[in-house]
Amino acid sequence: MKISMNTNVEIIQSVHNPKVKSWIRLKTKQGRNEQGLFLIEGIKNVEEVLQSGQEVVSIIYGEDKEIPDSWRTKMEQSKQPIHLYQVSQHIIEKLAETKTPQGFFAIVKQELHTIETLLSHSFLLLVDEIQDPGNLGTIIRSADAAGVEGIILGDGTVDPYNGKVIRSAMGSMFHLPIVKASLDEVIPRLKESSFQVIGTSPYAKKAYFEMDYKQKTAILVGNEARGLAESRMEQVDQMVQIPFMGQAESLNVAIATSIILFERARQILKSS
Structure with missing residues (x-):
């Protein structure tokens, strides 16, 4: 099987990191339209999008979390590399829209249907x-x-x-x-x-x-x-x-x- 997952995990601590700023922009409609991407939050939603076959660009997770093995199997089957980012709790809080975030997010490419x-x-x-x-x-x-x-x-x-x-x-x-x-x-x-x-x-x-x-x-x-x-x-x-x-x-x-x-x-x- 071709391994398409990027096994290198990039660690980001600062909310001022340019990648983090672009992720935060995805919480706005304008940011989503500009980047052609959207942000999803929570274990259930990340699992669903990985199973759906939609193009997942990145998975972001907290510094105290681990990627489940079942996700890794799906990531290995992805046609495009999925980048992994382990981030600080401060970044998790900036990205989250829930009161008690689970610490898992995905950046997903918008599918254009007609x-x-x-x-x-x-x-x-x-x-x-x-x-x-x-x-x-x-x-x-x-x-x-x-x-x-x-x-x-x-x-x-x-x-x-x-x-x-x-x-x-x-x-x-x-x-x-x-x-x-x-x-x-x-x-x-x-x-x-x-x-x-x-x-x-x-x-x-x-x-x-x-x-x-x-x-x-x-x-x-x-x-x-x-x-x-x-x-x-x-x-x-x-x-x-x-x-x-x-x-x-x-x-x-x-x-x-x-x-x-x-x-x-x-x-x-x-x-x-």
């Missing part, structure tokens, strides 16, 4: 102006569990490489392609490829479980506070709602999205 890579699939999720990173991360996790084959993030949606999105998704963002694109351009393309585009609104006349999701389907969900804009509703083939039996005024967008996505899973399992 709408063309998704047109051959049959079940997609469109996200329009979701702004809370926790909501987006939960939506990605639910989409993964429900069998969604790709997610398209419209303009105004929070950056999927935001640290809280990654943590909330619990590794699921490494399991399916995520595309950032204009929904004004995407929706017509999907219809040309025989997708039915289903929007969501509490004021729709049709219940979500009345739809046939076994055909090529794209579910469209909107902003936490405003939902879908009127102009966006006009672009879809059908609007659906989740009927309420209690007195709650609304559902969290991540919960509502999960309910609709799993209806498709129910229909597929029932027909198999």
